Amino acid sequence: MMKAYKDMSKEELMTLKAELEKAYEDAKGKGLKLDMSRGKPSASQLDLCMPMMSILDTDSILNTAEGMDCRNYGILDGIPEAKELMAEIMGVKADNVIVCGNASLPIMYDTISRSMTHGVCGSTPWCKLDTIKFLCPAPGYDRHFAITEHFGIEMITIPMTEEGPDMDMVEQYVNNDAAVKGIWCVPKYSNPQGIVYSDRVVKRFAALKPAAEDFRIFWDNAYAIHDLYPDEEENLLDILSECEKAGNPDMVYEFASTSKVSFAGSGIAAVASSVKNLEFMKKSMTIQTIGYDKINQLRHVKYFKNLAGLKEQMKKHADIMRPKFEAVLSILERELGGLGIAEWISPKGGYFISFESMEGCAKAIVAKCKEAGVVMTGAGATYPYGKDPKDTNIRIAPSFPTPEEMAQAAELFVLCVKLVSVEKLLAA
C-alpha cells in the first residue's frame, strides 16, 4: 500500500518532488509525440471496414429495394433500408428516423440553428427571444457546449451522478424556467465518464413537465453499440417510447452515427424523433438539401446488413480498444492507487476514461504532459465555456495510439499527476 500524499511530511514531499522532477526531465528527453486528445479510432479499427470500399462495384445495381436509383436525386430522409439500420442502432422504429449525412454533429448543429431562425414546431424563433438556456450535464462533450456557445445560448452546468445527470436539478430548471429550451445528454457510455443513464433517470427525463413547449432533450446516443465488453452490454431504456408513454411524445431528439463503427467522417448519421418533430425538420431540410448521400447509405446497408452485423463488427472494435483501456487503467491503479490524489472511472464502453485530479491541478497536469510531448484534451474542455470550476477533470482518450504508445503516454501522465499534486500540496 502506497502512502497517501496528504499523510506525507513536508520533507517527504520535497524528496518525492525532486525524484519526480528528475523522472520528468528524463521523460522529456524521450521526445514523445503522442495524441490522446480526441476520440479518434485507430488505424487498425479503420482497417476493419476496408471491405466496404469495394462492396459496391462497377456492376452493382444501386437501387433501393423499392427501386429508387441511389445514384440520382430523390429521397430527402434516407433510403428505407438505411432507416431500418439506424433505427436498430437506436432501438426505435424506422418511421421515427431520418438518415442524414456523414456525421451526427451537423444534425445537432442544424437542429439548434433551425430553432434559432424558425423556432420549434411553431414556437417563436429563439433568435427573437432575449434569453435561451441549455442545461449541460458536466463533465460532458465539448462539441455540444461549443454549439450552444456559438449561438449565444446560456449554459447551465448540471452535475453528473453515477447514474446520469442530477435529476432533481434538471427537473427544477426544466419544469420552472421557460427560457430553458434544451439539455445535452450522452446517455450511454457518456462522454467522458462512460456512465450509462439508469432506467430511473431515463424515466425521470421522460416524465419532465417543461415550462417551455419548445423544450427538447438532445439525446446524443453516440455510443449506443460501443461496448468494450460485448457480453456485459449495459442496457439503456429507449427514451422515445418512454417519452411517449409519459405523454411527452415530442420532447426528444435522438442522434446516432456510424462514425466509430465504419469511418470517422465518412459514416452515416441519423436523428430519431416523433413524426411531428420530423415533419417540422423536413420542412427546412427540403429547402436546405437535395438529399443526403444515398450511395454511402447503401454501402453501409450492404456491408452491415442489420444489427447483428453491426454487433459483430463492434466486437472487433472492442477487441482492439479493450487492451488500451485496460493498459491505462492498470497504470492508473498501479501508480496512483492509494495516493489520495486522484479518482477515475473504469468504463464499460465508449471512447474515454474520465479522470479527477486534486482541485486546481488539471490544467497544470495537461500542460506538463504537453511539454513532454503528450497532447491531452484541454483541461476544462469537458465543462461549459471550457471552464471546469474546480479544475479537476481530465478526459483521457486511449483509442488512437497503439497499445505500446498508450502505455508510454499513461506512464508520463501519472508522472505529471504526481508531480503537480506534490507541488500543489507543498504550495498549500
Place this chain on the structure above:
Amino acid sequence: MMKAYKDMSKEELMTLKAELEKAYEDAKGKGLKLDMSRGKPSASQLDLCMPMMSILDTDSILNTAEGMDCRNYGILDGIPEAKELMAEIMGVKADNVIVCGNASLPIMYDTISRSMTHGVCGSTPWCKLDTIKFLCPAPGYDRHFAITEHFGIEMITIPMTEEGPDMDMVEQYVNNDAAVKGIWCVPKYSNPQGIVYSDRVVKRFAALKPAAEDFRIFWDNAYAIHDLYPDEEENLLDILSECEKAGNPDMVYEFASTSKVSFAGSGIAAVASSVKNLEFMKKSMTIQTIGYDKINQLRHVKYFKNLAGLKEQMKKHADIMRPKFEAVLSILERELGGLGIAEWISPKGGYFISFESMEGCAKAIVAKCKEAGVVMTGAGATYPYGKDPKDTNIRIAPSFPTPEEMAQAAELFVLCVKLVSVEKLLAA
C-alpha cells in the same frame, strides 16, 4: 410557313381547336408517364461513373498526398487534392476553396443561415434587422428562391437580358439600398435560360459599390463545365479575380459541385471566396461539423485526376444530353415555328430549355401536360414566390427521359401549347 395564330379568323381557330382537342384526347389515351420536372441526370449518364465505385478497394491506401488518413477525423476544409480539383472547375486558386459535402445547395443554405444568426464578417446578424432583401434575376432557379423565402428575405425580381441580369437595375438596388444583402446568380448556362453572363456583365458585377458592407454575390456556377458542344465552350470570366481587381475582394461566394459530373447527391461540392470570407465561414463550420466526407473527396480525385479528366467525362455527358436537347428543339421549331405563340432559347450547355408562352398560358399548359401524364416543373417556379407575373415561363428539363420518351413528351408539350394558345385567343 405556318400561319400565325393571331392572323387566324375565329372560325379557323375554332376548327383548329377541335382538331387539337381530339389529338389531345388521343394523347391522353396513350397513358404516358414521363417526368421533365427536374434537371436529373439520366441512368446512362450515371452509368458513366460506375468505375468510381471500385476505384478505392480493399487494398487502397486512403491517405492524402500529405499523409492524412482520409478514413479518420481531421481536415475541416477539404483534402488538398480535392481543393485543387474543385478550384480547377471554378477557375480559381485552391487557397480560395473549401470542399464540403455531397451537394452545393446546403453550402448556400448554410451561408444564408449563418448570415441570419451571425452576420457576415462582423456585421449585424440579419435576424436582428427589420428587412433583408435579395435580388433574384428571373427566370431563375427555384431552389435559390426557396432558401431566401424560407428565411423571410424579401425577394426583388430582376429581369434577365441576353447577356445576364439587367445590370442597370442591379446597380440601382445594390449601390443605394443597404437592405439589399445579396443576389442569386447562375452565371454560366443559367437555370433555366442557358445564358452565359457576358464579360461586360461580370465586370459590372465586380465593380458594384454596395450600400451594405455585408452584401454578397451568390455565384452558383453549377454548370461550369457542362457544355453541350464542348468544342464551342463559352467562356465565363472569373468573378473572384475580377472582384479583386475592382477592389471588392470579399464581395462574392462562388459555388460548384460534381452533382452532374459524377453522381447527383453523392458528389462533392465546394465554395470559393476570399480568404477573409472563408476564415469567417470556418469559424462556424468548425462548430457545425467534424469535417466532410474525405473518402468521397479522395474517390473523386482518384477518378477524375484533374480538369482534363473532368472534361473528358463531360464530353461523354454531352454526347448523351445533346440528342435530347436537339430532339426537343427540333420539335419546338417544327411544330411551333412561325405560329407566333411561343419563344425559346437554344442553349449551348446546362440542363434546361427555357420556354416562353403567350401571356397567361404557362400554368394552363403545364396543367394540360400533367393531365396527359407528362410532369413539367410547375409554372411560376422560375420566379420568386413561385409567381411568374406574366405567366409565360416554362422550364423544360430534357435530361432524364430517354430520347424516345423525350420526343413523346415534347410532342405532347407542343400540342398542349397550341391548344392552350388557341383557347386563350378565342377567349380574348
